[in-house]
Amino acid sequence: MEPVACKPHTPYAPNKERMLETEKIKEYAYTLGFDAARITSADAFPQAQQAIQERVERGLYDGLPWFTKERAEVSCHPDALLPTARSIIALSLFYLTQQPDEDKQADGLPRGRISRYAWSDDYHDIIKPKLQQFAAWLYDYARNELGIESETRLFVDTGRMVDRAVAERSGLGWYGKNTNILTHGWGSWVFLAEIVTNLPLEPDEPLKANCGNCEICLHACPTGALPRPYELDSTRCISFLTIELRGSIPVELRPLMGNLIYGCDICQEVCPVNKVAERRLGLRDAQGQPLIGIQSIRRSTKTSTSQSQPLASVAPVAQAEIQARLSPRPTVGTTPELISLLSITEEEFRERFRHSPIKRTKRRGLLRNVCVALGNARDPQAVPALINALHDAETLIRGHAAWALGCIATEQARAALRAAQTAEEDSEVLQEITYALDIS
Numbered sequence: 001m002e003p004v005a006c007k008p009h010t011p012y013a014p015n016k017e018r019m020l021e022t023e024k025i026k027e028y029a030y031t032l033g034f035d036a037a038r039i040t041s042a043d044a045f046p047q048a049q050q051a052i053q054e055r056v057e058r059g060l061y062d063g064l065p066w067f068t069k070e071r072a073e074v075s076c077h078p079d080a081l082l083p084t085a086r087s088i089i090a091l092s093l094f095y096l097t098q099q100p101d102e103d104k105q106a107d108g109l110p111r112g113r114i115s116r117y118a119w120s121d122d123y124h125d126i127i128k129p130k131l132q133q134f135a136a137w138l139y140d141y142a143r144n145e146l147g148i149e150s151e152t153r154l155f156v157d158t159g160r161m162v163d164r165a166v167a168e169r170s171g172l173g174w175y176g177k178n179t180n181i182l183t184h185g186w187g188s189w190v191f192l193a194e195i196v197t198n199l200p201l202e203p204d205e206p207l208k209a210n211c212g213n214c215e216i217c218l219h220a221c222p223t224g225a226l227p228r229p230y231e232l233d234s235t236r237c238i239s240f241l242t243i244e245l246r247g248s249i250p251v252e253l254r255p256l257m258g259n260l261i262y263g264c265d266i267c268q269e270v271c272p273v274n275k276v277a278e279r280r281l282g283l284r285d286a287q288g289q290p291l292i293g294i295q296s297i298r299r300s301t302k303t304s305t306s307q308s309q310p311l312a313s314v315a316p317v318a319q320a321e322i323q324a325r326l327s328p329r330p331t332v333g334t335t336p337e338l339i340s341l342l343s344i345t346e347e348e349f350r351e352r353f354r355h356s357p358i359k360r361t362k363r364r365g366l367l368r369n370v371c372v373a374l375g376n377a378r379d380p381q382a383v384p385a386l387i388n389a390l391h392d393a394e395t396l397i398r399g400h401a402a403w404a405l406g407c408i409a410t411e412q413a414r415a416a417l418r419a420a421q422t423a424e425e426d427s428e429v430l431q432e433i434t435y436a437l438d439i440s
């Protein structure tokens with residue numbers, strides 16, 4: 001994202017005695033709908049840089065071509081992103097929502113699982129406008145209070161910033177052994193975002209919390225993507241395999257992926273810290289209404305002490321809008337039925353997933369994942385749809401459909417594989433067919 005334009009017409013005069021009230025800044029963050037806001041300095045993040053560079057060297061980020069050692073030189077130095085950077089405002093947004101009851105009902109058809117962050121609208125589209133609004137408010141606030149022209153750069157996920165390192169140093173949360181940032185009250189079910197600014201702000205302290213002896217997440221990962229605490233082997237992570245990987249999923253990992261078709265929450269679902277936020281959401285009254293809504297979680301865990309101070313300018317309360325946008329979209333579904341999904345056209349894919357993060361995989365990536373989930377389900381009902389997919393225009397889908405047919409291995413599936421073996425012209429798909437016939 002580009003810096004928010006602020007051409008100085010008042011000379012910038014740093015004044016150590018006169019800083020902006022960080023409590024007011026945090027209050028404004030809550031008004032916009034963020035759940036927590038903390039401040040850290042814009043100093044470099046040398047440990048993060050070292051960790052990234054060392055892991056890139058070891059090939060743990062292979063398959064993420066943009067994730068380079070050179071990128072870390074920028075992303076771990078806020079002043080390389082904004083030369084005048086002095087402070088960073090670290091923000092989080094809680095995204096856990098109830099799964100619709102109808103999505104939990106069994107209808108005898110194989111279903112896939114989508115990670116929770118992708119049940120709703122794309123969070124980048126929700127958070128970016130909030131950051132822009134925040135930057136505009138900060139600009140007015142700094143100019144009115146101190147006569148300082150604020151310069152800001154805004155980040156959420158895709159920007160070249162180390163979101164979790166910022167969150168950790170600011171005390172927003174602590175590193176879980178599954179590498180996610182855990183927070184008091186919301187666990188790791190939070191999106192992270194930052195505003196890098198030239199404003200001098202009083203920094204917060206990092207938290208003292210840690211995971212203690214708990215290693216549940218390390219053992220729960222089905223693909224062994226967490227070989228040791230605080231280290232993720234991206235190349236084995238189901239999130240990477242289903243979202244970021246463009247090509248074939250390694251055959252040895254496919255049986256370990258179950259019915260996960262977009263992202264993975266296993267290392268978060270098993271985390272005891274996360275149970276707190278989940279339990280709170282689960283409490284319902286006799287009418288089925290949540291007893292403790294997201295709003296009350298925010299209030300009960302907020303540490304701000306400046307309730308009485310009026311805000312310089314108050315944005316409209318945003319919680320309701322955020323909650324609506326973070327609710328599961330019925331058109332996407334949290335556990336979509338896989339057999340019909342396999343016949344989706346390009347146009348239908350674009351329409352169904354237009355506002356969803358799932359569009360990132362494109363149709364071919366999603367249907368590749370659907371084939372793997374159907375292979376793991378071993379349900380003969382899926383055979384006709386997989387035979388159709390064996391003739392898809394995309395080689396990636398044809399290859400994975402062959403694998404799934406090999407797993408299901410009914411007579412009809414094997415006959416279709418044999419027929420495809422004589423007709424198929426693509427060498428990689430042919431390899432998949434041969435392998436599928438071997439295992440069937």
Ligand code: B12
Binds near residue numbers: 159237239
């Ligand atoms: C690349 C990336 C991925 C990759 C690789 C993830 C990874 N672990 O590096 C893939 C595609 C696999 C991925 C998956 C997911 N991601 Co992602 N991803 C990113 C991205 C773009 C960069 C992450 C990065 O810099 N990695 C580099 C490594 C080196 O960083 P690190 O793991 O934080 O390493 C630190 C620790 O190891 C720590 N450390 C090392 N040793 C020790 C020792 C001790 C004692 C301690 C305390 C710490 C410690 O120091 C390191 C450096 O700071 C960020 C957004 C961003 N711009 O930052 C989102 C981000 C990390 N992802 C996010 C999410 C939500 C996910 C998923 C949950 C999505 C899903 N449901 O499928 C999974 C979770 C998988 C997992 N367990 O990490 C969120 C995390 C929110 C949170 N609460 O932490 C982020 C921050 C996006 C956002 N803005 O909200 N992701």
